[in-house]
Structure formats: structure tokens, C-alpha cells
Amino acid sequence: MNQDQLKQMVGEAARDEVLKLPAGQILGVGTGSTANCFIDALAAHKDHFGGTVSSSNATTERLLKHGFKVLDPNDVVNLPAYVDGADEIDPAGHMIKGGGGALTREKIIASMAKQFICICDSSKQVPVLGNFALPVEIIPLAKGVVSRELEKLGGKVTLRLAKSTRTDLNQTPSEPFVTDNGAWILDVAGLQIANPVKMESQINQIAGVITVGLFAKEKANVLLVSNASGVSRIAL
Numbered sequence: 639m640n641q642d643q644l645k646q647m648v649g650e651a652a653r654d655e656v657l658k659l660p661a662g663q664i665l666g667v668g669t670g671s672t673a674n675c676f677i678d679a680l681a682a683h684k685d686h687f688g689g690t691v692s693s694s695n696a697t698t699e700r701l702l703k704h705g706f707k708v709l710d711p712n713d714v715v716n717l718p719a720y721v722d723g724a725d726e727i728d729p730a731g732h733m734i735k736g737g738g739g740a741l742t743r744e745k746i747i748a749s750m751a752k753q754f755i756c757i758c759d760s761s762k763q764v765p766v767l768g769n770f771a772l773p774v775e776i777i778p779l780a781k782g783v784v785s786r787e788l789e790k791l792g793g794k795v796t797l798r799l800a801k802s803t804r805t806d807l808n809q810t811p812s813e814p815f816v817t818d819n820g821a822w823i824l825d826v827a828g829l830q831i832a833n834p835v836k837m838e839s840q841i842n843q844i845a846g847v848i849t850v851g852l853f854a855k856e857k858a859n860v861l862l863v864s865n866a867s868g869v870s871r872i873a874l
């Protein structure tokens with residue numbers, strides 16, 4: 639079974655999970671290829687929900703294409719569940735997110751939700767976070783100072799670019815990747831995140847940081863994880 643099939647399987651399991659919610663509720667929807675499988679699987683049941691709140695422009699576009707109602711988060715008070723993927727998840731449900739660049743809106747929607755349902759294939763499960771470079775969304779003029787602070791934590795910092803630079807194709811270096819919020823992303827490699835709660839709060843305190851892609855406070859409450867033998871549901 640390939641990774642796309644594993645994503646589709648877990649997307650369908652998440653559809654079954656959220657259809658257990660009473661009808662008419664609002665649903666938080668994440669960003670990325672696994673979240674896309676979830677959206678596509680849920681499309682036939684869109685009328686079960688009073689509406690959705692979306693974590694990115696890309697997700698909004700996909701939801702609208704399927705006919706879901708997409709609400710302004712400012713108009714939503716009760717959000718029973720948020721469904722999203724992760725780049726890494728540890729046994730406690732702490733996650734690294736932001737590989738797709740949507741970390742800030744994802745964290746806002748996650749903070750509104752009663753439960754975070756994380757959906758992924760088993761390749762995302764790790765004993766300790768940090769093998770995946772940690773995304774940090776920043777105010778562009780703070781790139782220098784924030785990079786120096788992140789290096790003090792032991793990381794190797796790279797500015798995320800819009801496209802990878804293919805020297806073999808003689809391409810010139812790309813422009814910075816710009817988030818839905820008009821900001822930039824630093825990717826921090828080489829961190830062994832033994833204490834995600836502490837590191838999340840340390841990085842949040844650096845002036846110029848908008849959001850760190852460590853989801854320790856907004857951790858997963860339920861993990862749906864797929865592998866070749868099926869989907870497991872783990873309450874965290």
C-alpha cells in the first residue's frame with residue numbers, strides 16, 4: 639500500500655469519526671494532502687454540518703469547490719472538533735506542523751476547538767520530535783534577529799523559499815515563500831525536542847515570531863493513524 643492510499647484511508651476514517659457529531663455543528667478543517675483526503679471524503683456529507691472554519695486559503699478553496707459553507711472564525715464560538723494532519727507526532731500527541739506553511743491559522747483554529755483530531759500515516763509517529771525541521775512563521779524584518787535566537791537553541795536555520803533551487807536546471811535562487819498572512823517561514827533543523835511545552839513557549843517569546851509550528855499546548859486529543867493493516871484510533 640502506498641502513502642497516498644494510507645492518507646485516503648485515514649481521511650475516510652476521520653469522516654466516519656466526525657459524522658458521529660450531532661448534525662448542524664461547525665467543523666474545523668486543516669491543511670495539507672491528508673486533510674485534502676478528509677475534505678474529499680466528507681464532501682458527500684457536507685449537509686451534516688452547519689459550516690466549517692478553514693485553516694488556509696488552499697483549504698477554503700477546496701471546501702468551497704465541494705459546496706461546504708466556510709465561516710469567518712470570528713463568527714464561531716463553539717467548535718467541537720478540528721481535523722488536521724501533522725509532520726510529526728510524539729506519543730503524547732505533541733506535534734510539529736507547518737510543512738505546508740499554514741501553521742498560524744492552524745494553531746488559531748486548533749485553539750478554538752474542543753478536540754484536535756490528528757490524522758496521519760504511521761510514518762509521522764516519532765518517539766521525540768525534531769527530525770522534521772521545525773517551521774517558525776516570522777515577521778520578515780526580524781529574520782536576522784530571530785535566526786540568531788533560534789541558532790542559540792541549537793538549530794540550523796533556513797529561510798523557506800517559494801520553490802527549491804535547482805542548480806542542475808540553472809535556476810536563479812527563488813523568492814521567500816510567503817504565507818497566507820504575508821509573512822515568512824524559517825525552518826529549523828537539528829533540534830531534539832525533549833520538552834515540547836517548554837520549547838514552544840521559549841520560541842513564542844522571541845520578538846518577531848508570529849507562530850512556532852510546535853503544537854504542544856494545542857496538542858492532539860485523538861490520533862487516527864493508518865498503516866498497511868488499517869486505521870487505529872488512539873485517545874491521547
Ligand SMILES: O=C(CO)[C@H](O)[C@H](O)COP(=O)(O)O
Pocket residue numbers: 668669670671672673722723724725734735736737738739740741744
Ligand atoms: O501542518 C501542515 C500544513 O501547514 C500539514 O498538516 C502537515 O504539513 C502535514 O501535511 P501532509 O498531510 O501533506 O503530510
